[in-house]
Structure formats: C-alpha cells, structure tokens
Amino acid sequence: xxxxxxxxxxxxxxxxxxxxxxxxxxxxxxxxxxxxxxxxxxxxxxxxxxxxxxxxxxxxxxxxxxxxxxxxxxxxxxxxxxxxxxxxxxxxxxxxxxxxxxxxxxxxxxxxxxxxxxxxxxxxxxxxxxxxxxxxxxxxxxxxxxxxxxxx
Amino acid sequence: xxxxxxxxxxxxxxxxxxxxxxxxxxxxxxxxxxxxxxxxxxxxxxxxxxxxxxxxxxxxxxxxxxxxxxxxxxxxxxxxxxxxxxxxxxxxxxxxxxxxxxxxxxxxxxxxxxxxxxxxxxxxxxxxxxxxxxxxxxxxxxxxxxxxxxxxxxxxxxxx
Numbered sequence: 001x002x003x004x005x006x007x008x009x010x011x012x013x014x015x016x017x018x019x020x021x022x023x024x025x026x027x028x029x030x031x032x033x034x035x036x037x038x039x040x041x042x043x044x045x046x047x048x049x050x051x052x053x054x055x056x057x058x059x060x061x062x063x064x065x066x067x068x069x070x071x072x073x074x075x076x077x078x079x080x081x082x083x084x085x086x087x088x089x090x091x092x093x094x095x096x097x098x099x100x101x102x103x104x105x106x107x108x109x110x111x112x113x114x115x116x117x118x119x120x121x122x123x124x125x126x127x128x129x130x131x132x133x134x135x136x137x138x139x140x141x142x143x144x145x146x147x148x149x150x151x152x
Numbered sequence: 153x154x155x156x157x158x159x160x161x162x163x164x165x166x167x168x169x170x171x172x173x174x175x176x177x178x179x180x181x182x183x184x185x186x187x188x189x190x191x192x193x194x195x196x197x198x199x200x201x202x203x204x205x206x207x208x209x210x211x212x213x214x215x216x217x218x219x220x221x222x223x224x225x226x227x228x229x230x231x232x233x234x235x236x237x238x239x240x241x242x243x244x245x246x247x248x249x250x251x252x253x254x255x256x257x258x259x260x261x262x263x264x265x266x267x268x269x270x271x272x273x274x275x276x277x278x279x280x281x282x283x284x285x286x287x288x289x290x291x292x293x294x295x296x297x298x299x300x301x302x303x304x305x306x307x308x309x310x311x312x
Contacts, residue, residue, distance in 0.1 A: 009153070009187065010224055012186040013191075013224045014227070016180065018179070018229075018231055019178050020228065021230060022236045023173065024229065025171065025172075025232070025242075026168060026239060028168065037164040039299050039301075043272060044162060045164055045165070045169035046169060048240075049169045049172050050173065052169070052173025053176040053177035053274065054172055055174075056180075056281070057181060057277055057280075058282075059176045060181040060281075062185065062219045066187065068185070071188035072168060073187045074187045074189070081281070081282040082282060082286070083270065083284065083287065088267050089286055090290075090293055091268070092263075092264045092266070092268020093289075093291075093293035093294040094264065094293055094297050095268070095298075096263075096264025097264070097294035097296065098180055098264070099260025099262075100257070101256020101299065101300065101301025101302040102253050103258060104153065105261065106272040107194040107271050107273070111259075112229050112233035113233070115229070115231060116234070117244025117245055123255040124258035124261070126255065126258065127254065127262060128258045128259070129200075130264040131258065131259040132197035132260060132263070132265075133262075134262070136209040137209075138266075140208060
C-alpha cells in the first residue's frame with residue numbers, strides 16, 4: 001500500500017501533525033497543570049481549546065462530506081467519524097477519565113509535551129504504551145478463549 | 153469576551169486557548185482534506201506496538217498499514233510543539249506533576265482510549281466535529297469522570 005501512495009502523502013501528514021502540535025503548545029494543553037486547572041475549575045480556558053478545534057473540524061467535515069467528493073491524495077470518499085456504540089465506549093471513557101483526571105494528560109497532548117521540553121512526560125507516554133498493550137493482550141486472550149466478538 | 157466577563161473562571165483569558173484550539177482543528181483538517189483520513193492520536197499507541205509485538209491484535213491490517221504515517225504524524229506533533237516553543241520565545245518547561253500520577257494515569261489513558269475507541273482528538277475533536285452520538289457520549293463520560301477524579305485527588309491533598 002505504501003508504494004501506491006501519492007508523493008505528497010507523507011509531507012501532508014507531517015504538515016498536519018506540525019500544525020496540530022503548534023496548537024497543543026500554543027493552547028498550553030501540552031501542560032498537565034493546565035488540564036488539571038480546568039478539571040479543578042480554576043481555569044476553564046480548555047473549553048475553548050476543545051470547542052475551537054471541534055468547530056473547525058465540524059465545519060470542514062460538513063462541507064467536505066457534502067461538496068468535497070474525493071480526497072485528492074488518496075481518492076477516498078470524505079466521511080464523518082462515526083463509530084458504533086457499545087458498552088466499551090462507556091467503560092473505556094470511564095477508565096480514560098480516571099487516567100486523565102489523575103495525570104492531566106491525554107495522548108496527543110503528551111506527544112506535544114515532549115516538544116516543549118517536558119521530559120518527565122515520558123512516564124505518562126510509557127504508561128500509555130503499557131496500558132494499550134495490556135488491553136490488547138487481554139482482549140486478544142478473551143477472544144481466543146471465548147466466542148469471537150466484534151468488539152473493536 | 154468571556155475572559156472579561158468571568159475573570160474568575162478565565163484567569164488567563166481565552167485567546168491563547170481559542171487560537172490553539174483552532175490550530176488543532178486545522179491540523180486535523182489539513183490531513184482530512186488532502187487524504188480523507190481522520191487522524192486520532194491514540195491509535196498511534198497500538199499501531200506502533202505492531203513494530204515490536206507479535207500479538208495478532210496489534211498486527212491487524214489497519215494498524216500495520218497506517219503505522220508508518222502515524223509515526224510521522226506523532227513526530228510532527230512533537231516537532232510542532234518544539235517549533236512553537238522556539239519561535240514564541242517560551243522557555244522549555246517541565247511538569248511538576250508527580251511521576252506516579254503520570255505513569256498510573258498514563259496506563260489508564262492507554263487502556264481507556266483504546267477500549268473506548270478514541271481519545272480527546274479522535275472522539276473529542278473529530279468525533280464531536282462529526283456530530284457522532286457515540287463520540288459525544290464518550291466525551292461527556294470522560295470529562296465528567298475526569299472532573300470527579302481530579303477534584304477527589306485534590307481533596308485528598310495530592311499536589312501537584
């Protein structure tokens with residue numbers, strides 16, 4: 001698949017990531033303290049980070065799915081991000097919430113945190129990889145030993 | 153402006169937050185418009201594990217096929233934050249939050265975001281931007297639980 005990719009595919013991914021990272025640093029969301037201040041109601045500014053980002057993607061997704069046709073670099077049809085609902089959405093959201101409330105860090109912000117010099121964040125990034133591995137190991141073991149599920 | 157009306161709730165104003173948020177949305181939009189890909193940040197964890205783990209779950213086609221560009225995307229996030237720090241004249245910064253909170257919280261974030269099909273960027277930015285009911289329920293859940301957790305941790309006297 002990688003051989004068929006448009007020559008601008010990787011540069012575009014990099015550009016998007018760069019802008020994304022600038023946004024996380026500019027908003028200060030890359031600092032766990034700012035997230036914790038929000039969760040403790042000391043500074044509600046984070047509402048404008050998530051809200052501002054969702055408004056932009058909301059407009060872009062709505063226009064692209066309606067009028068966009070196909071993406072120029074891949075030929076893929078524009079689609080909205082719609083995932084099926086099941087119990088995992090609630091259980092996962094709850095576990096994520098405990099982790100976010102305890103540490104003040106989520107995946108994207110953790111990567112950006114490295115970029116602002118926060119080497120200490122490697123504790124969180126290491127933890128995230130461990131957590132992702134544990135759930136993958138557990139879910140595979142479960143599907144291997146019980147009836148296959150479509151949980152995804 | 154909300155920052156002037158409610159100074160107690162917005163001690164640092166809202167501008168930097170709003171600008172940062174719009175840029176996060178633009179970053180996701182650049183990738184989306186060019187490729188149709190909706191890039192979340194937490195899938196990187198599992199797709200990268202496929203490089204080092206033989207576990208079938210991490211070696212499904214969707215992870216193996218996307219793991220290289222997800223590395224580039226994540227590298228871009230790190231570099232973008234680095235570039236902002238250099239250009240803006242901010243000094244490099246390190247958190248004072250205790251390592252055990254980061255590590256234990258990180259493990260729970262790793263489990264929860266993958267089990268729940270997304271994180272702050274996947275569900276919060278792209279899913280909410282798609283008006284997805286699944287994402288909205290997930291976001292309300294994780295923000296509510298996170299507020300409760302952070303307040304309890306603060307009540308317990310843990311700081312920072």
